Amino acid sequence: MFKTAVKSLTAGVSCLGLAAAPALAQATGPLVYTVVVPAGEFGSAAFLTELLGTLSAAKAFCRATGDSALQVDCLSERLEAAADGIPAGTDYDEVRGVLQDTSARLKRLARQNSDPGRGRVSVTSSANPAERTARPLTPVRPSxxxxxxxxxxxxxxxxxxxxxxxxxxxxxxxxxxxxxxxxIDSNKVLLRS
Structure with missing residues (x-):
């Protein structure tokens, strides 16, 4: 999502302006964009929008599993993915840390209360089969x-x-x-159903 890739160009400075567009057009792999924030300002509206969209998509993805036993670990896995998508050394380091901590606590909670009658399961999005959990989820026992x-x-x-x-x-x-x-707090809605 937000992972940055560093590529070095060996072209001379004189052709940098002309070579930049063709080099980007020929690049393979995921599209990477960088948001530059003027000095003295915090964060970026574009990055904030992307992060909020990721958190909203996490809730929607977990709701779509239709399995209440998976909700806690699903939210853990999705928050972990959101945290992994925040680059280090940015204004959002603290947010990344909070997401990582929250994810770890939820994961531990699910594992401590796992359902011994069910195995861990990977979940794929019904709307987008390419979207799936990065790890199998732990179902919580009904009791x-x-x-x-x-x-x-x-x-x-x-x-x-x-x-x-x-x-x-x-x-x-x-x-x-x-x-x-x-x-983040809006995820509690899933836990009430």
Whole structure:
């Protein structure tokens, strides 16, 4: 999603302007774009929109599994993927850390309450067969599901609180972190169904 690729061109400086377009047109692999933020400003509206879209898509993907026993670990896997898509050394390092921590806590919760009668399962999107979980998901046993969902909801609340508190000292981060926290917190809806 946001992974950056570094390619070096061996062309001379004099042909850089002419060679840049053909080199990009001939490149293979995923399209990579970079958003440049003017000095002194926090983040990027385009990156924020992309991140919020990724978090929304995570919720939709997990809802589409139709299996409430998989919801907690599905959200864990999707948040892990979202965190992996945030480049290191950016204004969003703290967001990446919160997503990684939240993902790890949800994954641990699901595994501690796994259903011994069911195996782990990989999930593929019904809307897009190319989209699938990066790892098999752990189903939660039925007898523990309500308690696990309550604990998962607390984990989402903690993530939002951490983001909002970290933005208290930096006005430029406050609005963006509030939107990201709200997107993370919105995943609790899946846990109530």
């Amino acid at each position: 523990a599901q309500a308690a696990v969902n309550r604990e998962a909801a607390r984990i989402f609340e903690d993530a939002g609180t951490v983001l909002l508190r970290s933005a208290e000292t930096a006005q430029e981060r406050r609005a963006q972190y509030a939107r990201i926290a709200a997107a």
